[in-house]
Amino acid sequence: MTTHLRPPHATLNTPSRFVLVDRDGVINQDSEAYITSPAEWQPIPGSLEAIALLTQHGYGVVVITNQSGLARGLFDVATLERIHAKMCQAVSQVGGVINAIYYCPHNADDACACRKPKPGLLERFAQDTQTVLAECYFIGDSYRDIQAGLSAGAQPILVKTGNGQLTAKHYPHLNVPVFENLYEAVQYILSR
Numbered sequence: 001m002t003t004h005l006r007p008p009h010a011t012l013n014t015p016s017r018f019v020l021v022d023r024d025g026v027i028n029q030d031s032e033a034y035i036t037s038p039a040e041w042q043p044i045p046g047s048l049e050a051i052a053l054l055t056q057h058g059y060g061v062v063v064i065t066n067q068s069g070l071a072r073g074l075f076d077v078a079t080l081e082r083i084h085a086k087m088c089q090a091v092s093q094v095g096g097v098i099n100a101i102y103y104c105p106h107n108a109d110d111a112c113a114c115r116k117p118k119p120g121l122l123e124r125f126a127q128d129t130q131t132v133l134a135e136c137y138f139i140g141d142s143y144r145d146i147q148a149g150l151s152a153g154a155q156p157i158l159v160k161t162g163n164g165q166l167t168a169k170h171y172p173h174l175n176v177p178v179f180e181n182l183y184e185a186v187q188y189i190l191s192r
Contacts (some may be wrong), residue, residue, distance in 0.1 A: 015060030015099065018129070018136050019189060020122065020154065023065035023101075025141035025162015026182055027051070027087065034069040037079060038086040044161050046183035052096030053186050060099040063087075064121045064138065064148075071107035100125070116140075117147035122154060139185050143167050146176055157185050 024030040102121040104114040114120035138149035141162035149156030158178045179185040
């Protein structure tokens with residue numbers, strides 16, 4: 001089964017540096033019942049503008065996301081593509097670009113290599129683009145995002161939106177930068 005999707009209007013060949021970003025809880029509001037339709041996809045305030053800032057500063061933005069709702073039968077690939085089209089359009093309207101979306105369609109019980117905390121999606125991105133992951137930030141809201149980033153050799157950042165506050169509480173000794181939201185994390189990246 002395919003583990004990634006490239007929006008037709010975007011290319012991975014243009015940017016020379018990338019920021020990897022989890023989707024649910026980082027770009028958009030998360031839900032314990034999953035995001036199962038475009039109508040349920042709602043951006044977190046400031047997240048679209050954060051992606052636009054990265055675009056304006058020459059960064060490519062790549063979404064790395066687990067989507068086990070596919071395996072659970074909560075939505076199909078066509079619906080997921082409509083959700084992602086809405087996200088890409090919303091980002092585009094504020095001047096940003098999402099260059100690619102890599103997703104794992106599997107359940108937690110499946111023996112795949114792509115479901116975070118495994119590093120498979122990040123490694124696939126790196127292989128596709130000939131990118132050195134050590135030069136990439138990976139922004140997430142859950143411990144499995146941090147684990148995947150570390151396993152892949154990327155530079156993880158935790159945001160407190162979505163599951164981020166719980167992650168920070170349960171793992172208080174994480175040795176990664178922590179920010180309130182995606183916008184603050186992007187400001188940090190741009191200041192480096």
